[in-house]
Amino acid sequence: MKAEIRIVAGTLRGRKIQCEVHPDLRPTPQMVREAFFSILGNAIPNRLFVDLFAGTGVIGLEALSRGARSTSFVERDNALVKSIEGYLRKFDLMSHAKIYRTDVYRWISAWKAPAEPINIFISPPFPDLHEKPDVLLANVQTLMSKVHDESVIVLQAEIESPLETAPELADWEKRTYGRNMLLIWQREDNPPAPAEEANGIDNM
Numbered sequence: 001m002k003a004e005i006r007i008v009a010g011t012l013r014g015r016k017i018q019c020e021v022h023p024d025l026r027p028t029p030q031m032v033r034e035a036f037f038s039i040l041g042n043a044i045p046n047r048l049f050v051d052l053f054a055g056t057g058v059i060g061l062e063a064l065s066r067g068a069r070s071t072s073f074v075e076r077d078n079a080l081v082k083s084i085e086g087y088l089r090k091f092d093l094m095s096h097a098k099i100y101r102t103d104v105y106r107w108i109s110a111w112k113a114p115a116e117p118i119n120i121f122i123s124p125p126f127p128d129l130h131e132k133p134d135v136l137l138a139n140v141q142t143l144m145s146k147v148h149d150e151s152v153i154v155l156q157a158e159i160e161s162p163l164e165t166a167p168e169l170a171d172w173e174k175r176t177y178g179r180n181m182l183l184i185w186q187r188e189d190n191p192p193a194p195a196e197e198a199n200g201i202d203n204m
Contacts, residue, residue, distance in 0.1 A: 003027070005058045008034055010065030012091055019056045019083070027056050028123055028156060032180045036154060037066060039175075039184060040119060043152060044068055050120040052104050053128075057084035059121050064093050068119070072098045074107045108139045117150040117187075124156075133162040141168060147187050155183040 004016045005027055019027060028036075036059070037044065045067035051060030052074050060071040061084075073084050081101040088094045100107055120143060128136050143153055155172075157163040158179050173184040 005056060006030065007058065007062050007065050009037070010062065010067065012061065012065035015065075015091065017056055017058050017061070017087055028059060029177070029180060032156065032177050032182065033059065033062060035175065035177055036121065036156075036182060037062065039154070039182070040152060043117070043119060043150075048072075048114060048116070048118045050074070050118065052108075052120065052122045053124050054084060055080060055123065057087060059123070060084075060097070061087060061091070061093070063119070063121075064091075064096055068096075070096050070098070072100065074100045074102065074104050076101060076103050105135065105139050108142055111146065113146040113148060113151075115148055117148055117152075119151070120147070120153045122153065122155045129157060129161050129163065133166065137163070137166055137168045144185065144187070149187055151187045153185045153187075155185075157181045157183060 002018060002020055004018055007013060007015045007017070008030065044063060046069050049060060049063040049068040049071045051057065051063070051071055054060055054073040054075040057073050057075070057080070060073050064071050075081050075084065078101060081099055085099055088097050088099075122140065124136055140153070140155060147153070155163065155169075159176060159181055163169060163183065164181065169183055171185075175182045175184070
């Protein structure tokens with residue numbers, strides 16, 4: 001089934017992205033997207049942004065629309081990657097984006113975080129969320145250990161999923177929107193990253 005997703009605000013406000021909705025693709029509902037960007041607010045402009053399990057790419061595109069300095073899209077599905085690239089070209093945003101067609105967990109393992117605050121959005125597919133949450137949580141903890149002070153990680157989950165009661169996320173802020181849940185964490189009191197770990201978002 002085909003669907004259209006509208007970018008809500010910013011320089012691309014009202015622009016639409018077309019996608020094929022199927023069980024393996026979970027586009028973030030507009031209500032949840034609006035809530036996410038409202039939560040981050042002034043932390044979006046001029047910051048680096050990472051869209052993990054990018055899918056349609058609408059979250060990363062909206063981040064660019066709202067003033068993010070650059071977005072890295074990480075998605076392993078070749079058709080989705082081509083679609084994201086097509087919209088980046090259409091909206092003249094290729095110079096503000098990086099696309100990684102790879103497994104998200106492999107990318108996380110190799111990623112060297114920048115020595116500055118960064119925003120990361122994680123929207124895992126249903127199997128990762130419900131069938132192997134231990135792998136997902138281990139990789140979330142890897143991200144937490146890498147990012148710099150004031151960085152924000154937001155994980156999209158569902159109520160009654162294993163993540164809702166995961167002890168690893170006990171101190172994360174939780175907000176629910178229907179069946180959807182946003183889990184929010186901000187890095188505090190983190191010492192500056194060592195030089196070898198601060199080579200920038202493009203290094204893998």
